[in-house]
Amino acid sequence: MSAYIKLMQQTVPEDSADELPLRLQFLEWYGALPEVARLRPFSMVEFERALGTQGKYISPVLLALGWQRKRRWSSRRQYHRYWVPPSDGTQ
Template identity: 75%
Template sequence: MSAYIENLQRRMDAAMSATKSSLQQQFVAWYGALPEVTRHRPFSMVEFEQALGTQGKYISPVLLELGWQRKRRWSSRGQYHRYWVPPQHDH
């Protein structure tokens, strides 16, 4: 039974890796197609979810791997807005 479970785990890991790679390719293509002037700004997760047709819990690891940073903007009421900032590239 243990070998069977290990085999299932390996197959699931491979499928997750392929999905993440595919999502990363989709993201890079989408972001690359944006006009230059709109690329260097904060983005909300909702924008990514709508563009890629998936949930933020799947997009977050891709963004982190590509060097994006998660930030929060606090308000005086103690609430905050989360956003993502693209990696800084030297020009």
């Protein structure tokens, strides 16, 4: 068992311990945006590019912070999914 643990420790990059948790990364990124840019709907692609990770990891963070998922339905095309920041401005 100890050989397995040593192997796993070697495969983890050393700088991963210095990375901020995703929630803090998001809050720093979102807080750095101008106020005008914050008060609008966001697509998941914007979050993925800014944070460098997949939406399946970002969604729980957004939900915990009070963001809401919305859809813009269209009878001709696919619907568009987007995220809306909390209306109380807690971020």
